[in-house]
Amino acid sequence: MTSPHLALSCQVCHRAPAMEIHVRRHVGMVLLMRFVSWRGVVCREHGLMITKEFLKKTLAQGWWGYLSFVINWFVIAKDLMVQSKLKKLDEPQPLPGTPADEAIEAAPEPGQAFA
Ligand SMILES: [Zn+2]
Numbered sequence: 001m002t003s004p005h006l007a008l009s010c011q012v013c014h015r016a017p018a019m020e021i022h023v024r025r026h027v028g029m030v031l032l033m034r035f036v037s038w039r040g041v042v043c044r045e046h047g048l049m050i051t052k053e054f055l056k057k058t059l060a061q062g063w064w065g066y067l068s069f070v071i072n073w074f075v076i077a078k079d080l081m082v083q084s085k086l087k088k089l090d091e092p093q094p095l096p097g098t099p100a101d102e103a104i105e106a107a108p109e110p111g112q113a114f115a
Contacts, residue, residue, distance in 0.1 A: 010043035015092035018043045021082050023051050025058040026075040028068025035075075043092035051083045 010018040020041050027034040042050065055076065062072035 008041050009095050010046055010092060011041050012046040013043060013092065014095065015043050016095050017089050017092065019047070019085065019089060021047050021050070021086065023054045023079050023082055024075050025054045025079070026062040026068060026072050027057075028062055028065035028072065030065050033065055033068050033071070042086075044086050044089040045092055047086040047089075048083065051079050051086065055079050055083075 007016075008018040008020065009016045018041050020039070022037060022039045024035060024037040027036065036054075038050065038054070040050075058072065058075055058079065062075060063069055
C-alpha cells in the first residue's frame with residue numbers, strides 16, 4: 001500500500017500517514033469577529049480530534065454577529081472538507097525504523113495535545 005502522505009509523519013504521535021491540514025474557526029461578537037486558525041501535520045486520529053474541537057467551538061461561538069452568521073457557514077464547510085480528507089488517510093502506523101513502543105509512548109493522552 002503506497003500513499004502520497006507516507007513521507008509525512010504526525011507532529012503529535014510521529015506516526016504515518018499524515019497530512020498537512022489548515023483548520024479555521026470563527027468567533028462572532030455582534031459587531032466584531034475573530035478568526036482562529038491552526039496549521040500542522042497530523043495523522044487521521046489527531047487530525048480528526050483537532051477538527052472536531054474546532055467545529056465544536058465554531059458551532060457554539062460562530063453565529064453571534066451579522067456578518068458572522070454568513071461567514072460561519074464557509075468556515076464550517078472548509079473544516080468539514082478537511083475532515084473528509086483526513087478520513088481518507090489510512091490508519092496511522094509507526095514509521096519504519098521507529099520502535100512501536102516508542103511511538104505509542106510519545107503519543108499524548110487524548111485532550112492533552114492541545115492544552
Ligand atoms: Zn497522530
